[in-house]
Amino acid sequence: MVTGHSRGAAVANMLAKRLMASGFVSNNIFAYAFATPNVSTSVSALPNIHNVVNPEDFVPKAPLEKWGFGKHGVVHELPSLSNTEMSSYDQLHSLMNDHFKKLVGEDHLNYTGAAETSEFIANVGNYAPTVQAYYETRHGVGQLTTYEYFMKLAGVVGGGGDIADFSTASASFPDLAGYLIAGGLLSPRIFHAHGPETYLSWLKAFSS
Incomplete structure (x- = not known):
C-alpha cells in the first residue's frame, strides 16, 4: 500500500501506476x-x-x-455543499469540525461549496490557457508570468516569501487575488481546504 497527501499524494499516485506497470500483481x-x-x-x-x-x-x-492533465485511478470527493444536501452536510461538517478543532485548535473554515474554487481555476486558465502561456505570457503592471506569481505564492506559503510583495504582485492578477488574499493575508480557507488536518478530520467524521 502506498499513501500520501498533496505532493506525497502525487508521488503515491504515480508510484502505484508504475508498480502496476512493472510486473507486480495489480x-x-x-x-x-x-x-x-x-x-x-x-x-x-x-x-x-x-x-x-x-x-x-x-x-x-x-x-x-484544460492543459490535458489528470490523475490515475478513481476520484472520491469529500462532502461539500456542491455535492451534498445542506442538512446532511451541516451534520457531517459539525462532526468533522469537532475533530478538526482537536487537531488545530480552531474551527474549520469551509467555502459555501466548490463554486469559488472552480471559478479560481477557470481564471487561472484565462491567464494561462496553455502550459507555454503559464510560463511565458506576462500580465499587468508587474509584467509577471502566471508561473512567477504562483512561485511568489509558494514562497509565502513556505514561510520564506514576503506577503507584501505577493500582495503587490496580485495587482497584476486581480481575478486570482480575491480568492487568495483576505485582510492583507493569505486566506485561511485555502489552508483549511487543503491541509492534512482537514482530510484526516473528514475521515474521522465518517468513522464516527
Missing part, C-alpha cells in the same frame, strides 16, 4: 492518495488507486485539466 497494490494533484497527460482509470479530494481545494485541480 491486485496486491493499493494507493490511497489525499488532495492528489493532477500528475499526467496520459492517465489510467485503475481501480486500486483511490484519490480522495476536497472539491473546495484548488490543489487537486492543478495542473489544469
Whole structure:
C-alpha cells in the first residue's frame, strides 16, 4: 500500500501506476492518495488507486485539466455543499469540525461549496490557457508570468516569501487575488481546504 497527501499524494499516485506497470500483481497494490494533484497527460482509470479530494481545494485541480492533465485511478470527493444536501452536510461538517478543532485548535473554515474554487481555476486558465502561456505570457503592471506569481505564492506559503510583495504582485492578477488574499493575508480557507488536518478530520467524521 502506498499513501500520501498533496505532493506525497502525487508521488503515491504515480508510484502505484508504475508498480502496476512493472510486473507486480495489480491486485496486491493499493494507493490511497489525499488532495492528489493532477500528475499526467496520459492517465489510467485503475481501480486500486483511490484519490480522495476536497472539491473546495484548488490543489487537486492543478495542473489544469484544460492543459490535458489528470490523475490515475478513481476520484472520491469529500462532502461539500456542491455535492451534498445542506442538512446532511451541516451534520457531517459539525462532526468533522469537532475533530478538526482537536487537531488545530480552531474551527474549520469551509467555502459555501466548490463554486469559488472552480471559478479560481477557470481564471487561472484565462491567464494561462496553455502550459507555454503559464510560463511565458506576462500580465499587468508587474509584467509577471502566471508561473512567477504562483512561485511568489509558494514562497509565502513556505514561510520564506514576503506577503507584501505577493500582495503587490496580485495587482497584476486581480481575478486570482480575491480568492487568495483576505485582510492583507493569505486566506485561511485555502489552508483549511487543503491541509492534512482537514482530510484526516473528514475521515474521522465518517468513522464516527
